[in-house]
Amino acid sequence: MTELVVVNGLTVRYGTVIASHLSSLVIHSGECVAIVGESGSGKTSALMGILGLGEVSGAEVSGSVRVGGVELIGASERKLASIHGAELTLVSQSPQAALNPTMRLGRFAQLALARHGITRASARARIEAALADVVLPPSILRRYPHEISGGQAQRFCIGLAVALETKCIIADEPTSALDVTVQAEIIRLLRRLREDGGKGILFVSHDLALVAATADRIIVMKDGAVVEDGLRDQVLFHPQSDYTKELLAAIPEWNTHE
Ligand SMILES: Nc1ncnc2c1ncn2[C@@H]1O[C@H](COP(=O)(O)OP(=O)(O)O)[C@@H](O)[C@H]1O
Numbered sequence: 001m002t003e004l005v006v007v008n009g010l011t012v013r014y015g016t017v018i019a020s021h022l023s024s025l026v027i028h029s030g031e032c033v034a035i036v037g038e039s040g041s042g043k044t045s046a047l048m049g050i051l052g053l054g055e056v057s058g059a060e061v062s063g064s065v066r067v068g069g070v071e072l073i074g075a076s077e078r079k080l081a082s083i084h085g086a087e088l089t090l091v092s093q094s095p096q097a098a099l100n101p102t103m104r105l106g107r108f109a110q111l112a113l114a115r116h117g118i119t120r121a122s123a124r125a126r127i128e129a130a131l132a133d134v135v136l137p138p139s140i141l142r143r144y145p146h147e148i149s150g151g152q153a154q155r156f157c158i159g160l161a162v163a164l165e166t167k168c169i170i171a172d173e174p175t176s177a178l179d180v181t182v183q184a185e186i187i188r189l190l191r192r193l194r195e196d197g198g199k200g201i202l203f204v205s206h207d208l209a210l211v212a213a214t215a216d217r218i219i220v221m222k223d224g225a226v227v228e229d230g231l232r233d234q235v236l237f238h239p240q241s242d243y244t245k246e247l248l249a250a251i252p253e254w255n256t257h258e
C-alpha cells in the first residue's frame, strides 16, 4: 500500500493552547483512518494542520506533513493549491459553504477541474462519471448551491474529489448535519471509494459507533492529545486508555454485542 500522507510531530497551537498534537500518522491508499473525540478535542485543528492550512485559521503550526514527497508545512499557497484537489481533498463540515452561492454547480466543477489543468472537453465526461459514482443526476449541474440539500452538497463535494482523481479524501464530521439515512449513504459511499477506488480516507467524528463501523485504524483524541491509536479491533476490543473505555461504555449497542 502506498503511503499517501505522512505526518510527524504535528502541533497546532492557538497562542499558548495546544489545540492538537499528532506524533505520527500515516494514511495509506485503500485505508480509512478515523480520528474520534469530543467537541473541542482538536479534531478540526488536526485536519487543518494536515492540509497545511493551520496558519490560515490563525494557528501556529510545527512539525511535518509530507504528501507525495512534498512538505506541506510552510509550503507556499501555490504549492498547496496544486496539492489540494489532486492529492488531498477536504470535504468540509458545511459543504454548502465550500461551494460558490452565485455559481451553478456545473460551472463550479468545471473551474475546479480547470485549475488542475483538465480541459473543458474531458472535464465534462469526468464530472458526469463522478456524479454517477456519488449517485447524483447530471441535472444537478444546473442547480445553485441553495437549491440542493446538505446531503447532496456533501455528495457533490465528494464527487468533485472523484472527478479530480484525488488520492486522499479528508472529511470533517462528514455526517453531522445529515439525517441517519443520508448519513448511512455517505458512509457507504466513502467505504466504496476506499475499496473500489483505492482512495485513502481520513475522517473525524465525535461518534465512536460510526467510526467503529467504518474505520480500519482509530485515533482517539482528548484535549488536543492522542490517547489511543491502533487498528480498529485492537482499539475496540483491547482499549488501552480509560477514556476509550468510557467512550465504548457509552455506546448502548456495543455493550449488548459483547
Ligand atoms: N481559530 C481558533 N482560535 C483560537 N482557538 C481555537 C481556534 N479554533 C479552535 N480553537 C481551540 O482549539 C481547541 C480544539 O478545537 P477544534 O480543533 O475545533 O476541536 P474539535 O474539532 O474536536 O471540536 C479548542 O480548545 C478550541 O477552542
Ligand SMILES: [Mg+2]
Binding pocket: 043, 044, 045
Ligand atoms: Mg471540529
